[in-house]
Amino acid sequence: MRAQTNTERQETKNSRKRKDLATEKGKRRKFSEKKAESKPKLRSDKTRDPERTRSMNDQISQHANRKELAEAKKLLQQAVDEDLANTHTYSIAINAYVRCGDAIGASKVMKQMISAGFAPCVVAYTTLINGKCKAGDVLGALDVLRAMLSRKPPVLPNIRTINTLLRGCLLVGASSEADSLFERMQGEWSLEPDLSTYEYIISLRCQGLLLGEATKLFRMLQKKTKKDSEEASSSYLAQAVNSPIVNIALARSAALLKDWAKWKLYGKATRNAIQHMEKEIGERNEGDDEDEDEGAGHRKIEGGKQGWRVRDKSRQHAASIFEKHKCEEIRRELKSIEEFVTSVKALEEDDSNTLSNGPLKAYSDFLLRLITFRDHDNEYTKWIRENQKNGSPEAMKTDEKTETKKVEKTETKKVEKTETKKVEKTETKNVDKTETKNVGDPQKIVVKQITSGLRKSFGLDQVLKQDIIAAKGASDPEEAKEKLIEKFFPKFLGDYTTKIRKMLSPKGFLVFRELFGNTLPVKLEICSGAGEWAIAQAKADQDAANWMALELRIDRVHQIFTRMIFHDVQNLAVLGGDATQILPCLISESSVNQIFVNHPEPPQQTGGEDSEGQHLLTVDFFRDMYRILAHDGTITVVTDNLWYAKLLGRILGKVSEGSKAAFTSIKMQNKNIRQNSCIDGFVIHEGSPGPECGHSIKASSYFDRLWQKGINRHATAHDRYFLYIKKNVKKAG
Ligand SMILES: C[S@@+](CC[C@H](N)C(=O)[O-])C[C@H]1O[C@@H](n2cnc3c(N)ncnc32)[C@H](O)[C@@H]1O
Incomplete structure (x- = not known):
């Protein structure tokens, strides 16, 4: 047999490769057509190039x-x-x-x-x-x-x-x-x-x-x-x-339970x-300083191991600032808990005191001002939105772009739903599903949501058990207490649910008169974080306004709620959940006088103009805010990111009410506030908003304090930009 030449050998190799590739492709096609009846052969990571x-x-x-x-x-x-x-x-x-x-x-x-x-x-x-x-x-x-x-x-x-x-x-x-x-x-x-x-x-x-x-x-x-x-x-x-x-x-938990x-x-x-942590941070920083003397900390080295060391150092430095900040914040909180404990103890020891109000108010009463709501599948929210659009005279036109986006989103969700093999879900999910299907009684759905949130995440059951013992048998032996709890729990829970229902309209909206016990104006902070700002404002507005603090993360909702108890704030309610669901589902039309959004998260942290990270303050969300705002109601958005402030100006330019813009910029009369720019008719103010925007007291927040330490890439230590806008209302006739 003739030996193959080099060219022939190469050709045979190539043809074998092509065959392999064709077979591989064929295999994959078969795989996708047949939807993989048998386990697919795993592919190697080595590609053809x-x-x-x-x-x-x-x-x-x-x-x-x-x-x-x-x-x-x-x-x-x-x-x-x-x-x-x-x-x-x-x-x-x-x-x-x-x-x-x-x-x-x-x-x-x-x-x-x-x-x-x-x-x-x-x-x-x-x-x-x-x-x-x-x-x-x-x-x-x-x-x-x-x-x-x-x-x-x-x-x-x-x-x-x-x-x-x-x-x-x-x-x-x-x-x-x-x-x-x-x-x-x-x-x-x-x-x-x-x-x-x-x-x-x-x-x-x-x-x-x-x-x-x-x-x-x-x-x-x-x-x-x-x-x-x-x-x-x-x-x-x-x-x-x-x-x-x-x-x-x-x-915190011991103080709340008065243990x-x-x-x-x-x-x-x-x-x-x-103290231990602060000492550790100090020692770590001292070590870093010694390294810096060797030069590594100050030299600007790009790439390579040295570069990594420098980058690691700057990351470590940021971590140290962050940890120190955390210590300071925890010390602040500890101080407020100490003050709370002192006042409760003094009241408890005061024989002449017969009040069960103020800091002595039962935890379960405070819980009535903690409203959590999460529509897992977004089905209920969609249904409510549809109803609002059809039934409301101020139904607003949705521009074509957002409408298509919405349809795309729904389709993706549908695909995912059918494709996802439905593995056994927990009970909670099943409960949520039946709730969203049963859209006939919004009030019932919202009551269930709120109650289940309080039971699942905020210890309502523990609190009711404590209440049962306090009311029925504080001095009984442990075994007898257990029996009392077993006997009375369903009734106590039923009574509690009735109280929640009373705070909701038949459409499932919060009735502020019931929630706060008065008809004062209502101010809402969205994206409240740990809530110090809203708490300070509410305290300053006692007997002048009611406040609501809305936050997505339940751990932060818990922080706001406990702060509200420790500071004995009676004119504040905490709303836990996604603002894009809470506004349409829980807040009725024209019911809020002022809205504040302090340091919302921009659509990107590190991306440029074309970054596509999601963010809250979209055209649709401004429409949600428009719906709940009272006549002449205002919105103040504060940020330290000028790029984002300008983006908000452009977004606002797209929010319309009929043929008119839905919002107008409000002029500031304060000489400490400068006009930075005007985007699509919306002024970007430079400075800090004050009483003219509805701030009753100058107060800082966790993020404000953290960013003043220069921890965030976007954050400037002192520059603050804000938009201050007013709802435009169609004049009757
Ligand atoms: C940068 S922090 C600012 C917090 C606070 N305003 C401050 O200045 O300290 C933004 C907050 O918005 C919350 N948030 C983000 N998306 C939200 C949404 N859809 N609904 C409610 N809160 C949201 C985040 O959980 C976070 O606590």
Whole structure:
């Protein structure tokens, strides 16, 4: 037989390669056509042009960092079409969707990746879990966990996966889900909890007023640390025992439950923990200064290991500022709890005092001013919006662009719904589903939502049990108390639900007269964070106005609520949930006099003009605000990001009422306030808004104080920009 020439050999090789490629493509086509009846053969990460794959992956990654989703999507599609995508391509693309707040898009890419024959690793799954958690969809995130565990072989979670899930639980107040994860991580997956794990679990238990269970875990940590040798002082256990976050959670919960022995213990422990942390930060910084003397800190070195060290240093520096700030904030909170405890104790000891009001007011009474609402599938919100559009005389025209976007969104959601294998969902989800289907009685739906939120995340059951004992048998032995609770709980819960119902109109809207017990004007802060600003304003407005603080994150809602108790604020209600759902579903037309939004999150943190990160203050949301504002009602939006202020001007330019603009800019008469620019007729003011905008007192917030330390990339330490606008109302006739 004749030996092959080099050219022939090469040709045979190439033809074999082409055949392989064709077979591979054929296989994939078959796979997609037949929807993978059998397990697909996993594809290798080595593509036909590894260099180009790497370069495309780098580009997608850069777009992800800058939150340029459209670009990232385009590149992913190109990589798929040219058969250049590998596991990293898909994983990075999932990250791009997550960073831009599009969890549904991220799920779709994950499905596409699996259909293409790639096996997602734990990092890709954790990224998707993060996306779901950020969107407040913890149940969806738990579905992702189930999916990774059911792969063959299973993809096991790591500590990052679990902490991401636990953080998600904290954001929505899902304490039972968190407890179950905590158990499984140690048993099923042999993972050792770290500092964050303990902080999440203890915070959640305290938030639900499960102080007994929180202290049990804390004592176990203390015991273990004492038993361990000296080197254990830097272990996670020791860090958790000394964590100011853990200790303040225990102290706060003890003070709320008026458990004075535990308050004394954990109040003192919090003070020590703050000192301990401050000392540690100081020592770390001293170490850094010594390094800087060697020059590394001041030299500007790009790239390479040295560059990383410099970048790491600046990250460490930011982390130090952040930790110091956290200590200062916790010290502030501790001080207010101490004052609360002193006043309650004084009232308790005062025999002549017969009041059960003020700081002595029952926790369950305060809870009546904590309204949480979350429409998981957005179905109820959509239904309400439709009703408002059809039934309201001020039904506003939606421009074509947003309408199409909405349709696209709904379709994506539908696709996802049919594609997602419906794994058994928890009871809560089932309850929510039946509620949204039964849109016949909005009041009933909202009552259920509020009650279940209070029971799930804010310890309503614990509080009612305490109330039962106080009313029926404070001096009974423990066993008898249990029986009393069993007997009376349904009645106490029923009575409580009736009180909530009384605060709602038949359409499920809050009746402010019932909520506040008066008819004073209503002011609403949206995106309240930890709520100090709203609390300060409400206190200053006592007997002049009622306030509402609206916040998405349930851990922050809890902070606002407890502050309200510690400062004994009676003219404030806390609204927990997504403002895009709460405004249409809970707040009736023309009922709010002033709206304030301080430091809303801009659509991007690091992206440029074309960044596509989602944000709250869209055209649709300004329309929601328009609906609830009273005649001549105003909105003040404050930001330290000029680019964002200008973007808001452009957005406002698109919000119309019939043929007119829905809002007008209000001129400022204050010489300390400068006009920075005017965008589409909306003035960007420079300076801090004051009494002329409805601020009753000068007060700062957590983020204001943090950013004044220069921690945020966008934040300038002192510059503040704001828009101050008024609702335009169509004149009758
Ligand atoms: C940058 S922080 C500012 C907090 C506070 N105003 C301050 O100045 O300290 C923005 C807050 O808006 C909240 N937020 C974001 N989207 C929201 C939404 N859709 N509904 C309600 N709150 C939201 C975030 O959870 C966060 O606490």
